[in-house]
Amino acid sequence: xxxxxxxxxxxxxxxxxxxxxxxxxxxxxxxxxxxxxxxxxxxxxxxxxxxxxxxxxxxxxxxxxxxxxxxxxxxxxxxxxxxxxxxxxxxxxxxxxxxxxxxxxxxxxxxxxxxxxxxxxxxxxxxxxxxxxxxxxxxxxxxxxxxxxxxxxxxxxxxxxxxxxxxxxxxxxxxxxxxxxxxxxxxxxxx
Numbered sequence: 001x002x003x004x005x006x007x008x009x010x011x012x013x014x015x016x017x018x019x020x021x022x023x024x025x026x027x028x029x030x031x032x033x034x035x036x037x038x039x040x041x042x043x044x045x046x047x048x049x050x051x052x053x054x055x056x057x058x059x060x061x062x063x064x065x066x067x068x069x070x071x072x073x074x075x076x077x078x079x080x081x082x083x084x085x086x087x088x089x090x091x092x093x094x095x096x097x098x099x100x101x102x103x104x105x106x107x108x109x110x111x112x113x114x115x116x117x118x119x120x121x122x123x124x125x126x127x128x129x130x131x132x133x134x135x136x137x138x139x140x141x142x143x144x145x146x147x148x149x150x151x152x153x154x155x156x157x158x159x160x161x162x163x164x165x166x167x168x169x170x171x172x173x174x175x176x177x178x179x180x181x182x183x184x185x186x187x188x189x190x191x
Contacts, residue, residue: 003104004057013054025100028093029053052094055082060101062111062171070122110171117164124157 005016020026028034029052035043058064058078066074079089088094106112135144 002063003101004053004061006057012050013057015053023100025093025097029097034093048088051082051084052088052097055079055084055089056098056101058082060098060105062105062114062168108171108174110167110174114164114167114171117160117167121157121160121164124160128154128157 029049032043
């Protein structure tokens with residue numbers, strides 16, 4: 001289920017599934033008192049809530065443009081793009097909504113598998129980042145890592161990447177089925 005969509009007419013995140021506002025963590029973000037600003041003294045425009053929802057989508061959603069970033073990079077970029085301060089991010093009400101969004105997203109088995117696989121890919125990347133094929137055994141002077149073995153490991157990594165793409169495809173298919181759209185049709189302005 002896609003709770004939020006990107007509206008390119010005004011570069012904002014919109015609520016695609018209004019039912020999400022029935023969930024207490026998101027309802028709390030939506031209250032007028034929380035959204036009062038100098039520009040909107042009644043809080044009826046929900047500007048803070050929209051900035052928070054933007055952060056949630058950019059940080060937590062699998063389809064975010066930052067989904068391939070590390071957790072820290074996603075947080076930093078989502079915070080900037082949403083126009084939130086660290087103080088606003090540390091707000092307990094907002095943090096509860098972030099946790100709830102992750103919980104909702106993680107309820108999909110396919111997404112759980114994708115996230116798990118992405119974690120493995122991150123660990124493999126770290127392994128290759130620290131691997132030094134020039135490293136030698138102090139006693140024998142022989143290479144610790146054989147180039148042939150490293151190349152074989154790299155070949156296996158390409159299989160992991162292909163499997164991850166397959167998992168992502170399965171998840172997208174699951175999302176299409178739950179949205180009611182058929183085939184390769186994409187939702188339009190009025191969908």
